[in-house]
Amino acid sequence: xxxxxxxxxxxxxxxxxxxxxxxxxxxxxxxxxxxxxxxxxxxxxxxxxxxxxxxxxxxxxxxxxxxxxxxxxxxxxxxxxxxxxxxxxxxxxxxxxxxxxxxxxxxxxxxxxxxxxxxxxxxxxxxxxxxxxxxxxxxxxxxxxxxxxxxxxxxxxxxxxxxxxxxxxxxxxxxxxxxxxxxxxxxxxxx
Amino acid sequence: xxxxxxxxxxxxxxxxxxxxxxxxxxxxxxxxxxxxxxxxxxxxxxxxxxxxxxxxxxxxxxxxxxxxxxxxxxxxxxxxxxxxxxxxxxxxxxxxxxxxxxxxxxxxxxxxxxxxxxxxxxxxxxxxxxxxxxxxxxxxxxxxxxxxxxxxxxxxxxxxxxxxxxxxxxxxxxxxxxxxxxxxxxxxxxxxxxxxxxxxxxxxxxxxxxxxxxxxxxxxxxxxxxxxxxxxxxxxxxxxxxxxxxxxxxxxxxxxxxxxxxxxxxxxxxxxxxxxxxxxxxxxxxxxxxxxxxxxxxxxxxxxxxxxxxxxxxxxxxxxxxxxxxxxxxxxxxxxxxxxxxxxxxxxxxxxxxxxxxxxxxxxxxxxxxxxxxxxxxxxxxxxxxxxxxxxxxxxxxxxxxxxxxxxxxxxxxxxxxxxxxxxxxxxxxxxxxxxxxxxxxxxxxxxxxxxxxxxxxxxxxxxxxxxxxxxxxxxxxxxxxxxxxxxxxxxxxxxxxxxxxxxxxxxxxxxxxxxxxxxxxxxxxxxxxxxxxxxxxxxxxxxxxxx
Numbered sequence: 176x177x178x179x180x181x182x183x184x185x186x187x188x189x190x191x192x193x194x195x196x197x198x199x200x201x202x203x204x205x206x207x208x209x210x211x212x213x214x215x216x217x218x219x220x221x222x223x224x225x226x227x228x229x230x231x232x233x234x235x236x237x238x239x240x241x242x243x244x245x246x247x248x249x250x251x252x253x254x255x256x257x258x259x260x261x262x263x264x265x266x267x268x269x270x271x272x273x274x275x276x277x278x279x280x281x282x283x284x285x286x287x288x289x290x291x292x293x294x295x296x297x298x299x300x301x302x303x304x305x306x307x308x309x310x311x312x313x314x315x316x317x318x319x320x321x322x323x324x325x326x327x328x329x330x331x332x333x334x335x336x337x338x339x340x341x342x343x344x345x346x347x348x349x350x351x352x353x354x355x356x357x358x359x360x361x362x363x364x365x366x
Numbered sequence: 367x368x369x370x371x372x373x374x375x376x377x378x379x380x381x382x383x384x385x386x387x388x389x390x391x392x393x394x395x396x397x398x399x400x401x402x403x404x405x406x407x408x409x410x411x412x413x414x415x416x417x418x419x420x421x422x423x424x425x426x427x428x429x430x431x432x433x434x435x436x437x438x439x440x441x442x443x444x445x446x447x448x449x450x451x452x453x454x455x456x457x458x459x460x461x462x463x464x465x466x467x468x469x470x471x472x473x474x475x476x477x478x479x480x481x482x483x484x485x486x487x488x489x490x491x492x493x494x495x496x497x498x499x500x501x502x503x504x505x506x507x508x509x510x511x512x513x514x515x516x517x518x519x520x521x522x523x524x525x526x527x528x529x530x531x532x533x534x535x536x537x538x539x540x541x542x543x544x545x546x547x548x549x550x551x552x553x554x555x556x557x558x559x560x561x562x563x564x565x566x567x568x569x570x571x572x573x574x575x576x577x578x579x580x581x582x583x584x585x586x587x588x589x590x591x592x593x594x595x596x597x598x599x600x601x602x603x604x605x606x607x608x609x610x611x612x613x614x615x616x617x618x619x620x621x622x623x624x625x626x627x628x629x630x631x632x633x634x635x636x637x638x639x640x641x642x643x644x645x646x647x648x649x650x651x652x653x654x655x656x657x658x659x660x661x662x663x664x665x666x667x668x669x670x671x672x673x674x675x676x677x678x679x680x681x682x683x684x685x686x687x688x689x690x691x692x693x694x695x696x697x698x699x700x701x702x703x704x705x706x707x708x709x710x711x712x713x714x715x716x717x718x719x720x721x722x723x724x725x726x727x728x729x730x731x732x733x734x735x736x737x738x739x740x741x742x743x744x745x746x747x748x749x750x751x752x753x754x755x756x757x758x759x760x761x762x763x764x765x766x767x768x769x770x771x772x773x774x775x776x777x778x779x780x781x782x783x784x785x786x787x788x789x790x791x792x793x794x795x796x797x798x799x800x801x802x803x804x805x806x807x808x809x810x811x812x813x814x815x816x817x818x819x820x821x822x823x824x825x826x827x828x829x830x831x832x833x834x835x836x837x838x839x840x841x842x843x844x845x846x847x848x849x850x851x852x853x854x855x856x857x858x859x860x861x862x863x864x865x866x867x868x869x870x871x872x873x874x875x876x877x878x879x880x881x882x883x884x885x886x887x888x889x890x891x892x893x894x895x896x897x898x899x900x901x902x903x904x905x906x907x908x909x910x911x912x913x914x
Contacts, residue, residue: 201537205371213537224730238624239536242701244718281726
């Protein structure tokens, strides 16, 4: 792992608003004065299929992609998609996974997924019921990704200050959803 | 001067505004769609005309008209769009442009968001003799768009800005100038048949002029050092005595630099920004003193072949590597390039052995409430055994995935109809061909006319969900709204189908399952071609409209 770069994977299924999270983190890294590059997928992959995105920042970033085992942080918006991307984890990697499962035909049992995640990362695995909390507290499951950013930021495992991410949210999120997003982010402070 | 995080596609739009673009046309497709989407939003404020055209050929032709009339133009499309407009592109290179024109083309190595083929649009450079610039990051998306306008203006030729998905959908800080205000420009077509009419014998003269232009652009690119050498100065570099160099283009350059950083290498790198016409002198000078060179490029080894030709004259003993160490199929990444570097230099590139969890594939699926659910279930239930299901390009490609599994062929825009006709002519099997509203307007109509004219009888189902959905909800001619969101004539699909000579037509809401079932049963027994228009708004669009 390159000491100088901070590598983040954000994964989930199409339609979970992952591109917005990428935009926010890229802007937050830029606000903190880092060089940054990200890569995201649009198109058919968004129709409910697996979505895998990369954000990396540091002094000088060349490639928007990084390799197996090189993630500092994996944020998964779905348990199975979190497990799928554990190929990017090493001993150092923090995994923040939404305790939420979007089932599909052929899916494996939740227990197997959780066992897989624990096998991949025992000590730095955070299973966070973000969807449940956002639905209960805000009535909107859709901001669970923002909640997870807040969770990782206030746990200090995202390589960026919460204030920078909040600033970036202000830049990226449309005005009419801004308050909801900020509330979701800050809700994770007490988690 | 401003610096902001921009998507590669946004950087292209920003640069085009700075260059003073007047006229933008295109057809949506991943990974280029956001170029048009962005212009759709801002065109009116910025004094720019923007349209989503019916297809890429029409988009390019519209831009040709604008360029001949003195307007600075930009055309945007995904790789396959270049195939569609190639018929107009080749003569355009012969006539040349009047006002400058940039053609933005997005390739998709690894086919992340593409069916059909892993196309390498750089190949068109050789067929059309058109300059091709290849940005690798967002800053270059910006800078090369401006450069493309400059080259186009100077040499009166269209210039292709060729991105790939990892460039167009990359976000990174970009330095740019805020574009000033301008008014919508009215051009003037000054008659010049000598230049704009491609009849023989003038057409051959035009070809000669085009080839001369290529030599001039080559010389200009050499002089301006558009392709340049960097690195190789530190003790880890070629100075080690091995005399190894790299030639890299596109996003492959970024993977290369990352791999070098990880391996502590600093080899001399010739960065190819202008892919075509090739800067042969720069390449010759670079490889002259080397023992080995590695060409890092995605997909086909076009550059490598060029280097091979140049080396025959300059340095016949040099060992040229490229596609022997890097794959021709699939996108490049740091690991692939790093391993190639390791083989070349003897330096170690460490890869983490990761255990790949055995996880079932999450297929793309129809959205909740999608009207296609009804249509798919009905045809699957009603169609007799051995019916052939024709697919086309759109969300309804999902028909080929579980649990639907009703797609027996799937090619390119509009082809479900043409192929359906061929199958019907050649067999006794029933054929049901699916096509969306956007795709029908794009290139379905010619296929429909052919089935009527040449007397075959597939059942054609037009899935009219009232928008071009898959590429991100762009307006199309069936919606009564144009690309800038202004009111437009709403073309009636039923009337078009009727005018094409189809006798059996039914327009229905697929939610009325019984009606759809009865119609499918009835139409499958017809002697002539029949068309069902399943008309129901895209569920995502409906929800969006409700939420305002």
